[in-house]
Amino acid sequence: MARDTTPPGDAGRGDGGRPRDIRPVDPGSVHVLYEPRATRVVLTGEIDAELGPDLLEAAEDALSSGRPLQVDAHHVTFMDSTGLAFLARLASRSRGRRVTLIRPPAVVRFLIETTNIVQLLDVVEEEPSLAPHVDDPEPA
Secondary structure (H helix, E strand, O other): OOOOOOOOOOOOEOHHHOEOOOOOOOOOEEEEEEOOOOEEEEEEEEEOHHHHHHHHHHHHHHHHOOOOEEEEEEEEEEEOHHHHHHHHHHHHOOOOOOEEEEOOOHHHHHHHHHOOHHHHEEEEOOOOOOOOOOOOOOOO
16 A cells, blocks of 8 residues: 655655646636627536536537538537547538538547547637628628
């Protein structure tokens, strides 16, 4: 059995009594934006279980719009299975329309490729236009 030999009062400190480097927490957020040509879901920060209820609500809101779906992920710093489930839910319930994943960072790209969710998404590195086309009819 290993024993902790850290002197009292030094817990959480590195060499020389200095605080260890601790990664700052980047709280996650999800926002649904309704644009003329698409519904965009913007993900930022840590997409994890803590954000689960918000992701479920955002998925229902985005899917109920009936518009093509875009997920802007370029500000995601961490994603776990909760985020993957969110992307899979959007892709599987988007009524035959492909979901566009915009500028996923390496951490997201790794997860969607490893789990094969990438096959359900259109991954793009450039910002798709949200402006209406000239030929599009005016909204009623």
